[in-house]
Amino acid sequence: MFISGDTPVSEKLKVVAGEVELSPADSATVLFVLAHDHDDAVLQNARRRFAELSDDILREAVTTSSIHPRILDGIARVHWRKADIAKLIASHPHCSDETRSFLAGCGIESSPKAHPHGYDEPEVDDELAGEGEIEVNEESEEFRGKYQLAQVMSVPDKIKIAQTGDKEWRMILIRDSNKLVSGTVIKNPRITEQEVLTISKSAVQNDEILRVICANKEWIKNYQIRKALVENNKTPLPAALRFLATLTDKDLGHLAKSKNISSIISTQARKLLLSKKKD
Numbered sequence: 001m002f003i004s005g006d007t008p009v010s011e012k013l014k015v016v017a018g019e020v021e022l023s024p025a026d027s028a029t030v031l032f033v034l035a036h037d038h039d040d041a042v043l044q045n046a047r048r049r050f051a052e053l054s055d056d057i058l059r060e061a062v063t064t065s066s067i068h069p070r071i072l073d074g075i076a077r078v079h080w081r082k083a084d085i086a087k088l089i090a091s092h093p094h095c096s097d098e099t100r101s102f103l104a105g106c107g108i109e110s111s112p113k114a115h116p117h118g119y120d121e122p123e124v125d126d127e128l129a130g131e132g133e134i135e136v137n138e139e140s141e142e143f144r145g146k147y148q149l150a151q152v153m154s155v156p157d158k159i160k161i162a163q164t165g166d167k168e169w170r171m172i173l174i175r176d177s178n179k180l181v182s183g184t185v186i187k188n189p190r191i192t193e194q195e196v197l198t199i200s201k202s203a204v205q206n207d208e209i210l211r212v213i214c215a216n217k218e219w220i221k222n223y224q225i226r227k228a229l230v231e232n233n234k235t236p237l238p239a240a241l242r243f244l245a246t247l248t249d250k251d252l253g254h255l256a257k258s259k260n261i262s263s264i265i266s267t268q269a270r271k272l273l274l275s276k277k278k279d
Contacts, residue, residue: 009039016045024060025067028053029145032074036152051078055085062088068149070157073099080106096160147172159184167195174199174209182206186213193222200228200235207234214239227251233262244268249276 014020015030022030031053034046053061058079061067076089076099086108090100150158150172162173162184174185185191186199186209196219204210210229214236219225226243229235244255244265255261255269 009042012037012039012042013045016042016049018049023064024057025064025071026145027057028061028075029068029071029149032071033148033152035074050074053079055082058082058085059088062092065093067092067094068146069094069096069099069161070149070153072096073102076103080108083108150176155181163188164190166190167192170195174204177205179206179208183208183212185209193219193225197222197225197228200225200232202232204234207236210235211239214243223247230255230265231258231261237262237264240265241268245272249273 012034015022016034028050031046031050034042035050037043037046053075058075062072062075062085072089072092072095076086076095080086080103086103086106089095090103090108146168153161155178158173158176158178158181161169162176162181165173165185165188167190170185170188170191174182176182176185182204183206186196196213196216199209200213210232213219213225214229220229220243223246226246230240230244230247232240240262241264244252247255247269252269252273256266256273258266
């Protein structure tokens with residue numbers, strides 16, 4: 001990705017100069033991020049190019065459904081004098097209240113009919129309807145763009161998007177080093193049981209995430225989630241022991257022999273098996 005920390009300055013300057021073909025939304029995003037680069041030459045040139053983006057590129061960028069609120073805000077603050085562009089931003093569903101307030105102060109109000117694509121919610125949301133069958137491609141440009149954008153976002157911005165963001169944002173922010181950010185992801189109402197299962201199996205750095213999962217009555221109805229929590233050494237021991245008693249004899253047998261889990265869990269698994277044999 002052109003905006004990652006290890007990208008050579010020469011490559012970044014090529015992107016800034018327009019030598020790399022990008023979609024309008026990607027172009028605006030890359031220039032916005034590079035406008036905050038640590039290299040002064042990249043920073044200055046990116047800011048100049050961002051301010052020079054054509055109306056056609058801006059219009060297409062701000063009518064892209066996946067564009068990030070911070071990019072919309074950046075475009076609004078630099079190009080607010082372009083009334084048609086500003087109105088499209090104000091009417092975008094991802095436009096933040098702060099950006100709308102800024103545009104309102106410039107005399108720009110949102111209009112429900114201003115956005116050419118509408119953005120009506122689909123009748124069926126795959127992420128809500130199923131178990132999270134849609135896989136996230138971490139190699140995709142969209143995922144990497146979001147990942148790089150997360151590197152320059154403030155904590156309040158991350159928390160805000162962790163509350164409502166899509167599966168890609170959840171996957172990125174659940175790994176965030178700030179516990180307020182990662183802890184917010186698990187409370188996102190769009191999170192699926194499949195994602196909760198994946199998190200339950202992972203070595204999460206934020207112990208509070210596992211406590212939230214253990215306390216959710218709907219999630220722990222899922223056998224695989226309970227099993228994953230028992231096997232995760234970071235799960236609070238009282239909860240792990242409680243879920244252990246609900247596992248099948250086959251799984252108890254595996255846990256009784258496992259060297260990858262707490263000795264307390266494996267010992268209790270053996271005791272449960274012996275108790276069942278006596279019965």
